[in-house]
Amino acid sequence: MSATPKRVIPRLLQMVLVIAGAYFSFILLFDVLLGQLIPKSLLTMYMVFVVAGVVMVFTFTEEGAQELAGPIKALVEDPSRKMVRNVVFVIVPLLAGYYTYSSMLPSFEAPVELRTIHPAPPNKFKAYGKSYNLATLENPYRKFEKEDPAKFKALVKEGGDVYIKNCQYCHGDKLDGKGPYASGLNPTPLNFQDVGTIAQLQESFLFWRIATGGPGLPAEAAPWISSMPVWQEFLTEDEIWKVILFLYNYTGRQPRSWSHE
Amino acid sequence: MLTQNIRNFCGAFVLAMAAMFMLSAFAPEANASEPTAATSAAAAPATATAPAAAAAAPANPAAPAAKAVVFPPAPKLTASDYPTIPGVNSRVAIWLVAQLHLWFGAFVVAVPMFVFIIEVIGMATRDERYDNMAYEFIKVSITAYSLTAILGGLLAFCMILFYPDLFKYMALIFKGSMWAYALLFFAESAVLYMYYYGWHWLQGGNRKWVHLTLGLLLNAVGLQLMFLANAWTTFMMSPAAVDAAGVFNGDTWAAIHNFLWNPINIHRVVANVAYGGSVVGAYAAFKFLSAQKKEERAHYDWMGYNANFIAIAALLPLPFAGYYLTAEMYAYSQQMGITLMGGVFAWIFIIQAVLIGALFLSANYYLWCGMGRSEGAYRYNPRIKYIAFVLVIAFLVWFTPHTLVLTNSELKDLGGPYHKYLGVLGIMPAKNTAVNYLLVFTFLSFMFYRRANKIATVSWASAGNAAQIALFTAGLINITILGVYHGYFTNTVYKVAASVPQVLTTLVIIIISVVIDAFMYKGAKDVAPLHWGRMPPRSQYALFLLAVSFTWLMGLMGYVRSGIRQHWHISNIFRDGSPDAFTPGLGYVASVVSVGTIMFMAMVIFVFWLSTISGRHVVAKGYWKEQQA
Known part of the structure; x- marks a missing residue:
C-alpha cells in the first residue's frame, strides 16, 4: 500500500474544479464556439451525470474518499474552525433560500413544453374521399427509382415544382425549415435536412401529414400546435406523392423501409 | 435402495411433466370440440354486453348442430360495462398488482437459472462455497415465490373484478394455454420445493446429478410459464388470427405465436437474469452491512461480487434484446413505433436512458471499489x-x-426544436x-x-x-x-x-x-x-442502487409496453371503453411506478429479513417444562 502523496490542491477543491470546468466547457463549446446554446434542461441532465462520474472517480478508493471527506469532517468537528463553520452554516442556507426563491418567483415566460414532433399516426385515415391504410400505403412512384430512372427524375422535378410553388415559403428553398414565413411561426417549420426528420419516417407517414395537415393530427396527446395546411384541399394525390419524392431526393435521404431492395 | 427410489420418483415425475406438456399441445383440438359458450357462459359476469352475448349465442351447447367453434367479436364496451368499487381506481389497482406480480415473477424465474449454473460450477470445481451460495440464493427466492403466487392470484381476481369482458374474451381465446398454465404452476411448485428442500439430501455422486436434473426441470417449467403469460400480453399488443371485428379464427398456437411473442420472450429472459442478479446483489449487500463478524462480511462480499457479475453479464446483451424488441414493434406497427420513439412515450425512454446510466455507473463503481480487495x-x-x-x-x-x-427563448435562439x-x-x-x-x-x-x-x-x-x-x-x-x-x-x-x-x-x-x-x-x-470483506459500505449502496434502478426501470418500461396500446385493450380490435381509456401524463406515470417500486422494495426487504430470522435460534431458558429423561 503506497503512502498518500501530499497534494498541492486539496482533493475536495480538485473535485469542485473538475465539475465547474465541465460546466463551463459545455457553455463555452455550445454557446460560444458552436453558436448553438445548450438548453438549460439538457445541461442540468448532463451535469447530474458529470457530477456522479466525478464523485465516483474521487471516492472509489478508501484513501481517496477519506481525503475528500477530510475537510468536510474537519469543518464540522474541528474546534479551531469555528469561524469558518459559522460562515458556511450561514451561507449554505442562504444559498438554498435564494435558489428556492428564484425557482418560485412568478415569471412571464411561457412554461417549458414537451412538444411531440412526430405524432403517432393512425392505422387508417380518410382523404380525397377514400380511406388509406398507413400500414400498407406506398408511394406509387417509388418503383420508378430503379425501373425507369429517367421517368423518376422527371417525377422528382415535377415534385420540386410543386414544392417551390407551395411549400418553400415555410420549409425553405433548401428544405432546411428557414423559408420566408418561418420566423413568423412558432414552432418553426420542420427542417427536412435534419437526419432526425423525414429520414426516420415512411413515405406513408409523410403522405398522411401533408394530406391532412395540422387539423388531421390525432386526438390523442392533443392539443397540437401546427400551422400545416390541409394540403388535400390544394394539391392532388399525385402531387403529394411527387413532392414526397422530391423531399427525399433533394435531401439525399431514403424513406424508412423494411426491405433491403 | 435410496438411489433406486430417487430414480423411480424422478422417472415418474419426468413422465408426468411430459404429459403436462402434451396436454398443451392438444389444446387446439380441445378448442375445436368444446362448445365455447359453455365456459364463457359460466364465466360471464352479469355485466356482459349484449353484442358479446348475442355473438356467443350460436356456440351455445343447447344448439346441437354447433360443432365448430364460433368465437364472438370483440365487445364494444361503454363506461357502464366496467364494474367499479367506490374509492378504488381500477386502472391503478390492476397496474400496481400486475407490476408487483411481474417483479416477483421475474425474480423467481431468474434465480433458478443462475442457481443452476452456480451449482454446476460448484460441482465441477468441487468448491462447496458455490453450492452454499446457490442454496442461499434459492432460499431467498422461496419466500418470493409465495408472494409471486399471491400476487398472481390477486391479479386474476382484479381482472375478473374490474375488466370482466376483457378477461372473458381473452379466456375464450387462450383457455387451452390457461389450463396448461395452471398445471405448469403446480409442476413449478412441486419441482421448486423438491429442489430446495432436497438440497442437502441430494448431495454427492449420483444424488447431485438428480438434484441438478431437478434444477434443469425447474428452469424448463419456469420458462414455459413465463412464455405462456407473455403470449397473453403480446396478443393484446399484436393480436394474431383475428379479423377486424375481433373474431378469433385460429387455434391457441396461432394466438400464442403472435408477432411480438418471441421478441418479448428473448428480452424478458435476458432482463430477468440481470434483474435477479441485482436483487440477490442487494440481498448480499443487506447481509454484508448487517454482518457482525469478519467471516460473514467476507462471505457476503463474495456473494455480492458474484451477484454483480451475474447482473453485468446479463446486462451486456440486454440493450440489444431491447432494441430488437422495439424494432419489431416498429415493424409490426408504424403507429406503435413512432409513439414509442418519437411520440409521447419518447420522454419515458429518456428517463429509461438515465436509469440505465445509473445501472452501468453503479455496476462499474462496485467493480472499482472491489479493486480495494487486492x-x-x-x-x-x-x-x-x-x-x-x-x-x-x-x-x-x-x-x-x-x-x-426548451423554454420559449431557447426555442427562438435555436430556431426550432432541434439542436444543430x-x-x-x-x-x-x-x-x-x-x-x-x-x-x-x-x-x-x-x-x-x-x-x-x-x-x-x-x-x-x-x-x-x-x-x-x-x-x-x-x-x-x-x-x-x-x-x-x-x-x-x-x-x-x-x-x-x-x-x-x-x-x-x-x-x-x-x-x-x-x-x-x-x-x-x-x-x-x-x-x-484477496481480502474479501475489505469493501467500503458505499460500495454496498451501489449494489442497492443497482437493484432499485432495475426495479424502477422495469416498472417504467412495463408501463410503456402496456401503455403503447393507448385506448385499446387489444390493439385495434377491442377498444377500451372505460373512463381510464386515456394515456396518463408522464408525471402521473412516474408517481405510480415510484409507488410500486417502493412497495416492491419494502416487500423485498421483508423477504431479506425473513431469511435473517430463519437462521436465528433463541434458547428460552425456563420457558419450557423440563422433560424427564
Missing part, C-alpha cells in the same frame, strides 16, 4: 478516471433527446454506438478488476497485452464507423441492421479478450491473498 490494484487505479470519462461521455450521448425541452449539433445524438445510431462503448468499457473495468491481483508469468505477456490493445482499438473504430456511416449516410434498413455488426464487434472484443486472458494468466502469480 494489494495489486494500485497499478490500475490511475486508469479508472479514463474509463469513467468515456462512460460519462457515452451516457451523455445515450440520453440526449432528439426533441429538446446535439440533434444528431438524439437518434438511434448514436445511442447504439454509445451503448457499445458503455459495454466495452464496462468490460474493461471488469478486466482490470480480474487482473488487479495477478501478475502474468508467461513469456508472451507483453505481446498478449499489445494484441488486446489492438483488439479494443480496432473494435471501437469499427463500432464508430458502423454507427456514423450506416447511421447517418444510408437508409433506415442499413441503419437498423448496423446495430447487429456493432454488437457482434463488442462480443468479439469480449470473447477474444477473455480467451487471451485465460491463457495469459494461467499459472499467474497472486500479488497477495
Whole structure:
C-alpha cells in the first residue's frame, strides 16, 4: 500500500474544479464556439451525470474518499474552525433560500413544453374521399427509382415544382425549415435536412401529414400546435406523392423501409 | 435402495411433466370440440354486453348442430360495462398488482437459472462455497415465490373484478394455454420445493446429478410459464388470427405465436437474469452491512461480487434484446413505433436512458471499489478516471433527446426544436454506438478488476497485452464507423441492421479478450491473498442502487409496453371503453411506478429479513417444562 502523496490542491477543491470546468466547457463549446446554446434542461441532465462520474472517480478508493471527506469532517468537528463553520452554516442556507426563491418567483415566460414532433399516426385515415391504410400505403412512384430512372427524375422535378410553388415559403428553398414565413411561426417549420426528420419516417407517414395537415393530427396527446395546411384541399394525390419524392431526393435521404431492395 | 427410489420418483415425475406438456399441445383440438359458450357462459359476469352475448349465442351447447367453434367479436364496451368499487381506481389497482406480480415473477424465474449454473460450477470445481451460495440464493427466492403466487392470484381476481369482458374474451381465446398454465404452476411448485428442500439430501455422486436434473426441470417449467403469460400480453399488443371485428379464427398456437411473442420472450429472459442478479446483489449487500463478524462480511462480499457479475453479464446483451424488441414493434406497427420513439412515450425512454446510466455507473463503481480487495490494484487505479470519462461521455450521448425541452427563448435562439449539433445524438445510431462503448468499457473495468491481483508469468505477456490493445482499438473504430456511416449516410434498413455488426464487434472484443486472458494468466502469480470483506459500505449502496434502478426501470418500461396500446385493450380490435381509456401524463406515470417500486422494495426487504430470522435460534431458558429423561 503506497503512502498518500501530499497534494498541492486539496482533493475536495480538485473535485469542485473538475465539475465547474465541465460546466463551463459545455457553455463555452455550445454557446460560444458552436453558436448553438445548450438548453438549460439538457445541461442540468448532463451535469447530474458529470457530477456522479466525478464523485465516483474521487471516492472509489478508501484513501481517496477519506481525503475528500477530510475537510468536510474537519469543518464540522474541528474546534479551531469555528469561524469558518459559522460562515458556511450561514451561507449554505442562504444559498438554498435564494435558489428556492428564484425557482418560485412568478415569471412571464411561457412554461417549458414537451412538444411531440412526430405524432403517432393512425392505422387508417380518410382523404380525397377514400380511406388509406398507413400500414400498407406506398408511394406509387417509388418503383420508378430503379425501373425507369429517367421517368423518376422527371417525377422528382415535377415534385420540386410543386414544392417551390407551395411549400418553400415555410420549409425553405433548401428544405432546411428557414423559408420566408418561418420566423413568423412558432414552432418553426420542420427542417427536412435534419437526419432526425423525414429520414426516420415512411413515405406513408409523410403522405398522411401533408394530406391532412395540422387539423388531421390525432386526438390523442392533443392539443397540437401546427400551422400545416390541409394540403388535400390544394394539391392532388399525385402531387403529394411527387413532392414526397422530391423531399427525399433533394435531401439525399431514403424513406424508412423494411426491405433491403 | 435410496438411489433406486430417487430414480423411480424422478422417472415418474419426468413422465408426468411430459404429459403436462402434451396436454398443451392438444389444446387446439380441445378448442375445436368444446362448445365455447359453455365456459364463457359460466364465466360471464352479469355485466356482459349484449353484442358479446348475442355473438356467443350460436356456440351455445343447447344448439346441437354447433360443432365448430364460433368465437364472438370483440365487445364494444361503454363506461357502464366496467364494474367499479367506490374509492378504488381500477386502472391503478390492476397496474400496481400486475407490476408487483411481474417483479416477483421475474425474480423467481431468474434465480433458478443462475442457481443452476452456480451449482454446476460448484460441482465441477468441487468448491462447496458455490453450492452454499446457490442454496442461499434459492432460499431467498422461496419466500418470493409465495408472494409471486399471491400476487398472481390477486391479479386474476382484479381482472375478473374490474375488466370482466376483457378477461372473458381473452379466456375464450387462450383457455387451452390457461389450463396448461395452471398445471405448469403446480409442476413449478412441486419441482421448486423438491429442489430446495432436497438440497442437502441430494448431495454427492449420483444424488447431485438428480438434484441438478431437478434444477434443469425447474428452469424448463419456469420458462414455459413465463412464455405462456407473455403470449397473453403480446396478443393484446399484436393480436394474431383475428379479423377486424375481433373474431378469433385460429387455434391457441396461432394466438400464442403472435408477432411480438418471441421478441418479448428473448428480452424478458435476458432482463430477468440481470434483474435477479441485482436483487440477490442487494440481498448480499443487506447481509454484508448487517454482518457482525469478519467471516460473514467476507462471505457476503463474495456473494455480492458474484451477484454483480451475474447482473453485468446479463446486462451486456440486454440493450440489444431491447432494441430488437422495439424494432419489431416498429415493424409490426408504424403507429406503435413512432409513439414509442418519437411520440409521447419518447420522454419515458429518456428517463429509461438515465436509469440505465445509473445501472452501468453503479455496476462499474462496485467493480472499482472491489479493486480495494487486492494489494495489486494500485497499478490500475490511475486508469479508472479514463474509463469513467468515456462512460460519462457515452451516457451523455445515450440520453440526449432528439426533441429538446426548451423554454420559449431557447426555442427562438435555436430556431426550432432541434439542436444543430446535439440533434444528431438524439437518434438511434448514436445511442447504439454509445451503448457499445458503455459495454466495452464496462468490460474493461471488469478486466482490470480480474487482473488487479495477478501478475502474468508467461513469456508472451507483453505481446498478449499489445494484441488486446489492438483488439479494443480496432473494435471501437469499427463500432464508430458502423454507427456514423450506416447511421447517418444510408437508409433506415442499413441503419437498423448496423446495430447487429456493432454488437457482434463488442462480443468479439469480449470473447477474444477473455480467451487471451485465460491463457495469459494461467499459472499467474497472486500479488497477495484477496481480502474479501475489505469493501467500503458505499460500495454496498451501489449494489442497492443497482437493484432499485432495475426495479424502477422495469416498472417504467412495463408501463410503456402496456401503455403503447393507448385506448385499446387489444390493439385495434377491442377498444377500451372505460373512463381510464386515456394515456396518463408522464408525471402521473412516474408517481405510480415510484409507488410500486417502493412497495416492491419494502416487500423485498421483508423477504431479506425473513431469511435473517430463519437462521436465528433463541434458547428460552425456563420457558419450557423440563422433560424427564
